[in-house]
Every structure is written in structure tokens, then in C-alpha cells.
Amino acid sequence: MARDGLEGPVLPRRAVLAGFCGLAGVLVCPDAVLAAVRATSVRLGSHDGFTRVVIDFASQVNFSLFTLPDPARVVVDMPEVAWQFQGNGVFGGGGLVSSLRYGLFQPGNSRLVFDLSRPATVKQAFVIPPTDGGPWRFVMDLEVTSIEAFLKASGPNNRMGTFQPAAPPPEQPEVAVKPPETPKQVASSGRKPVIVLDPGHGGVDPGAIGVTGIYEKNITLAAGKEFKAMLDRSGRYTVHMTRSTDMFIPLRERIAIARRHGADLFISLHADSNPSTAVKGLSVYTLSEKASDSEAAALADSENKVDIIAGMDLSHQSQDVTNILIDLAQRETMNLSSQMAEGMVVQLRREVTLLRQTHRFAGFAVLKAPDVPSVLIEMGYLSNPDEARQLQTREYRAKLGDSLTRSVDAYFNKVRKSGR
Numbered sequence: 001m002a003r004d005g006l007e008g009p010v011l012p013r014r015a016v017l018a019g020f021c022g023l024a025g026v027l028v029c030p031d032a033v034l035a036a037v038r039a040t041s042v043r044l045g046s047h048d049g050f051t052r053v054v055i056d057f058a059s060q061v062n063f064s065l066f067t068l069p070d071p072a073r074v075v076v077d078m079p080e081v082a083w084q085f086q087g088n089g090v091f092g093g094g095g096l097v098s099s100l101r102y103g104l105f106q107p108g109n110s111r112l113v114f115d116l117s118r119p120a121t122v123k124q125a126f127v128i129p130p131t132d133g134g135p136w137r138f139v140m141d142l143e144v145t146s147i148e149a150f151l152k153a154s155g156p157n158n159r160m161g162t163f164q165p166a167a168p169p170p171e172q173p174e175v176a177v178k179p180p181e182t183p184k185q186v187a188s189s190g191r192k193p194v195i196v197l198d199p200g201h202g203g204v205d206p207g208a209i210g211v212t213g214i215y216e217k218n219i220t221l222a223a224g225k226e227f228k229a230m231l232d233r234s235g236r237y238t239v240h241m242t243r244s245t246d247m248f249i250p251l252r253e254r255i256a257i258a259r260r261h262g263a264d265l266f267i268s269l270h271a272d273s274n275p276s277t278a279v280k281g282l283s284v285y286t287l288s289e290k291a292s293d294s295e296a297a298a299l300a301d302s303e304n305k306v307d308i309i310a311g312m313d314l315s316h317q318s319q320d321v322t323n324i325l326i327d328l329a330q331r332e333t334m335n336l337s338s339q340m341a342e343g344m345v346v347q348l349r350r351e352v353t354l355l356r357q358t359h360r361f362a363g364f365a366v367l368k369a370p371d372v373p374s375v376l377i378e379m380g381y382l383s384n385p386d387e388a389r390q391l392q393t394r395e396y397r398a399k400l401g402d403s404l405t406r407s408v409d410a411y412f413n414k415v416r417k418s419g420r
């Protein structure tokens with residue numbers, strides 16, 4: 001629905017190749033109020049032996065860039081940009097560029113990611129000052145290179161350009177930090193339970209793209225804000241969100257945010273996609289160590305790719321001792337997570353279409369906090385026309401929010417009764 005402001009039209013490839021300026025139909029972007037640098041159009045051109053990218057800016061812009069393998073990409077970092085392109089997040093490419101994504105990567109740092117159709121090197125990149133009142137122009141030329149040369153030159157350590165992005169937030173050590181209070185302490189202390197809502201995806205990562213052109217990142221953010229308002233109104237909970245704007249947050253940082261708030265419950269919000277437009281229904285996931293269900297494992301894999309998409313390798317090895325401590329905490333946490341998920345299925349069954357075997361198990365990274373009961377809800381399929389349309393309405397999301405609030409109530413009542 002138009003009033004949600006959620007429509008995310010994909011810029012047609014033809015328009016990009018033809019050098020369409022898009023000023024007439026400019027997308028009204030809330031970032032424009034905050035950011036100094038406005039990007040007004042982007043063009044891709046195939047030339048003899050190279051592909052040229054040109055981006056118009058309303059004022060001077062600083063940049064730095066590097067390449068990443070698997071899949072081959074060029075990542076361009078800039079200060080915060082107000083994107084006023086025709087589309088609002090993703091569109092097709094041309095020449096060596098297969099697609100382009102852009103968005104806020106972290107405060108003060110916007111990012112463009114050019115997906116490459118084959119390994120390429122940045123032959124040159126520079127900014128041209130305006131002539132005759134025209135725009136500032138960022139120009140980048142790409143040419144084909146060998147895989148060996150591409151791998152050798154890739155990585156953020158081979159950054160070219162002068163823009164220095166802030167270091168990403170440090171990861172929280174898994175066990176060195178003081179663990180949050182357990183539900184046991186909630187029951188005895190009488191303090192309000194703390195809930196952290198996690199709208200999936202954001203910024204350069206749009207998540208699934210619906211048949212209606214809607215982006216998952218926008219649905220999850222709208223739902224997250226509305227669910228927070230409903231839980232706040234109950235007066236029974238302290239509710240935080242991992243993000244309340246359209247920005248990218250690494251998966252491990254989402255867990256770290258929950259732990260910093262001392263969360264008693266973490267709820268990650270997503271919407272699904274399937275090659276078959278007929279598949280529909282809501283599902284709820286909790287952590288499975290083995291992710292034995294192969295369908296679930298494939299899904300977990302695609303959600304986990306988020307960190308790779310944004311160009312950050314966040315994998316790390318824990319020591320044996322750390323693993324044992326986490327395992328002990330995790331067993332109790334997994335039981336509580338399952339209780340929450342089962343309760344959600346009971347409440348949601350009354351309101352909406354559910355996927356068969358509604359409560360599923362997978363290895364989603366955001367569910368891996370060892371000491372915070374966590375669930376991930378796939379609110380429906382954006383690949384299904386009915387559910388895509390429903391999820392874009394406030395009324396439908398309110399139904400989900402009602403059910404969620406009731407299941408949160410039931411969960412904490414049960415935890416209190418069992419004296420935890």
C-alpha cells in the first residue's frame with residue numbers, strides 16, 4: 001500500500017544503459033534530509049575492452065574501493081549518501097557488472113556493491129568536478145582480468161582511494177562478557193522482561209525481493225516498528241530493536257546488541273522467498289545444531305550469506321573451552337526457544353496461513369546466542385502474490401503483532417510459573 005512507503009521499484013536495466021537521469025521521477029528519500037551528498041543518477045556503459053560506471057553527485061564526494069571474490073564484486077565506500085536514483089536498492093547491470101546494490105553500511109559510511117559477471121580489475125577511478133553547473137561525477141572503469149590476478153589484488157587491505165571508513169564495531173567475545181540475567185532472575189527480581197526485535201537485512205542487503213517489487217528489508221523494518229509499539233503499549237516489557245533505520249548490521253552484531261541489552265528473548269523478523277509462487281505460509285525457526293532438515297539447511301545457508309554479501313568475513317574459531325561453556329548454556333536456551341516457538345504456532349494458527357511443520361530447526365547465525373532464547377519468524381512468502389500483498393498492509397501485520405504479543409505473554413507467564 002502506498003501509505004506504507006514500502007514499494008521498492010527495480011530500476012529497469014534499459015534505463016541504466018541508456019543513461020537515464022531520473023531527475024523527473026526522483027524517489028523521495030528520507031536520507032536526503034540527513035546526508036550532505038546526494039547521488040542523482042547512475043549509468044553503466046560497455047566500451048571497447050572496458051565497462052564504465054558513472055554516478056552523478058550534487059556535491060563533492062570522497063571514496064575508496066576494493067574487490068572481493070566468491071562471488072566477484074567491487075565494493076565502493078563513501079561518506080553517507082542520499083540515494084536519489086530511480087530505484088531504491090537493487091538493479092540489473094551491463095557489461096562486466098551483473099547487478100548493483102547500495103545503501104547505508106554503517107553510520108557515516110554508505111556502500112555500493114557492484115556484482116561482476118567475471119573477474120575484473122578497476123583500471124581507474126576518479127571524481128570529476130562540475131563543468132557549467134553540471135554534477136560532480138564519479139567515474140570507474142573496469143576491465144577483465146585473470147582469476148589469479150583478481151584474487152591477488154582483492155580484499156579490503158588493497159583499498160584504493162582516500163575515503164577512510166570507520167572500523168566496524170568490535171565483536172563481543174562469546175564468554176568474556178557478563179552474561180545477561182536468566183529468566184530465573186527475571187521471575188525473582190520483578191523487573192520487566194527485555195525483548196529485542198531484529199528486523200532482518202537492511203542497507204546494502206535487501207533480503208528477498210517480492211513478486212510485487214517489495215524488499216524484505218522494508219517489510220521486516222515496518223513490522224518490527226509496529227510490533228515494538230504493540231509490546232510497548234502492553235507496559236509489560238522493555239523492547240529494543242537491532243535496527244530502526246534502513247542500515248546494514250552484520251549477523252553477529254545483531255546477537256551482540258541483544259546481549260548488550262541483557263535480552264530475555266530475541267525475535268528475528270524475516271519474510272521468505274521460493275522459486276514456486278504457489279508456496280505460502282508462515283514458519284518459525286529455532287536453532288538446530290545439525291540442521292538435519294535439508295530444506296531448512298538451505299534456507300539457513302541463504303540467510304547466513306548476508307555477511308558475505310556485505311563484504312565482511314565474520315567467521316571465527318572458538319577455543320575448546322569456550323565451546324563447552326557455550327554448549328552448556330545453549331542447551332537450556334534451546335529448550336526455552338522451542339517453548340516460545342511452539343507457543344507462537346498455537347497463537348498464529350488462529351490468524352494466518354501456516355507452512356506445514358510450522359516450527360522448524362535450522363542453523364541461522366542470528367539464533368546462536370548461547371544465553372538468549374531466540375526465534376526467527378518467516379512471516380510469509382514474498383514470492384507468493386497474495387502473501388506479498390498482505391505483508392505490505394498494516395492490517396495484516398497488526399494480526400501478526402497481536403499473535404506475537406499473546407505468545408510473548410504466554411511464554412513469560414510459563415517461565416515465571418516454572419520458577420526460572
Ligand SMILES: [Zn+2]
Nearest residue numbers: 200207270271
Ligand atoms: Zn531474510
